[in-house]
Amino acid sequence: MLRVYVQNQKERGEAYQITPERWRSTVHLPAEKVHATFHDKSNVDLAALGVADVCVGSGFDPALIQRHARKLKLLHVTSAGVEKYLPLDWLPDGAVFTNSRGVHAGKAEQYALMTLLMLSSKFPLLADAQRHHRWAPVLTPMTMGQRVTIVGLGNLGTAVARAAQTLGMDVTAVTRSGKPASHAARVVPTSNLKDAVSDANYVVLTCPLTDATRGLISDEVIKSIPRGGGLINMARGAVLDTTALINALRENHLSGAVLDVFDEEPLPASSPLWNCPNLVITPHVSCDEPLGYIEKTLQSLNENLAQLLEGRRPNINVVSPLHQY
């Protein structure tokens, strides 16, 4: 029998709670083979953690896991980003870390569709004009034939590529390997990033936050985007040099940007971003939807638990300690 320690975070809201009902409706394995207990991060049960084969949820404390979860074989988080757990040097020997990559793709595609259209119609400029009660029409061309460079071509980047293709845009992707991919006309390795953005109308960030991507979109990279270009960050705040972005918008080097993620979230009221010209801010909503969020993030768990029960190593959505995603 597998003992599963489920951890919730009350403060994250109803849509994100793994309730016993949601668990039962998604994890289709006999109760005598998989026994789950439900806990909140605010009230850790060390005894239950000590006998757990599997941990599932969010907000885990690596130090606590390392010290107490001695029997751990699988830790599954209900997010795609795992930057809070890096580096993965605390993971008990033999344990596998899995994430919920892929469940965000549908919503991410719609967000990308909306924000690429916003940038192409100079909406950030129109929103600024509205704030100042100013009528300032700008005619803009349609999106067909415009060029977008997507940094990171995982599930999220592929969703953005689909949106760009719906709009008839030409897609360049930047990936670690630079290997060809079906959703991009051109794939370029990260080492050629500056070249890859140098003819882009829009740059969209969709890479995981790792040691390799922290600060990747530097002042120099931003300056390599052609004048008048736009930028969308759906990845993580720390991938981007925020100060450099603010300067690029203030100096009209970029014509607009949309940020959904920030170094500090919630974005503090004192942040200079709130007043930055030609910037649209959304509060980390680009990829999540309320309906079935937990059910989707638990879907890959079925197969991984079944593998564990057969004595095999779980292999769906495994996070690589080396690549950090």
Place this chain on the structure above:
Amino acid sequence: MLRVYVQNQKERGEAYQITPERWRSTVHLPAEKVHATFHDKSNVDLAALGVADVCVGSGFDPALIQRHARKLKLLHVTSAGVEKYLPLDWLPDGAVFTNSRGVHAGKAEQYALMTLLMLSSKFPLLADAQRHHRWAPVLTPMTMGQRVTIVGLGNLGTAVARAAQTLGMDVTAVTRSGKPASHAARVVPTSNLKDAVSDANYVVLTCPLTDATRGLISDEVIKSIPRGGGLINMARGAVLDTTALINALRENHLSGAVLDVFDEEPLPASSPLWNCPNLVITPHVSCDEPLGYIEKTLQSLNENLAQLLEGRRPNINVVSPLHQY
């Protein structure tokens, strides 16, 4: 030979000027058969108007046309909306009035795609939060299966229907006749308007402004939209009761709206719309694009001029004095 009086309006900007170059690149009829002279509204040439067979352009003064353009057979305007010329009782006997309907469809489809996604992701709420430096995430479902009611199913409405279908939405259209149409699952006559909006998530206005549509979207109609719904106006300001809309947004009956057109344009700085909650304002840019605008609005003219040269009555994009569009 046909004498063509071309009238421009300098103040409308470069993209809207019918220059001799644009005329030559679009109107492919021999110069000995069609002779065009170019004028500005600020400096009407009554002698040229008096011998004109055809008038082409914008900003025509009906009284001047009626009094001086005695030979007029065809008047072609480079807009789709003709509300400034209504009623068409001043048109010289036998003259045909044509407009540029249809050229706006591509851009309109992209605007509809953007703004339907804005409403479905509660972007007007997020934009308000940004104005107040407030982090207020709202998770929203994807668009599939949501319901949109489109008021007016001409070229513009059909473009909106295509956008809605891209988003997997269910389309109801409201038209004068209520006859079935290929881009809508359901078509309802204007007499059933309140019923047609009563289960809509979103209502999009795309009808021409005529005696029949002035004030059509009244307080009563707005109240028939389900609580939490959204509204987009891409038609003309006077189709909608602005005060009723402001109240519906203030009282949270509607969750958001996007207006591109207004009773008075430019929208005066004193308008209460600028400060209305959950309202996105764009300055009449939903349907125009700078590239080839004039070339597209002159395209239908070729055929109409050829018909005139053959002694026939022009029949492309004719505005009906009865229906006023």
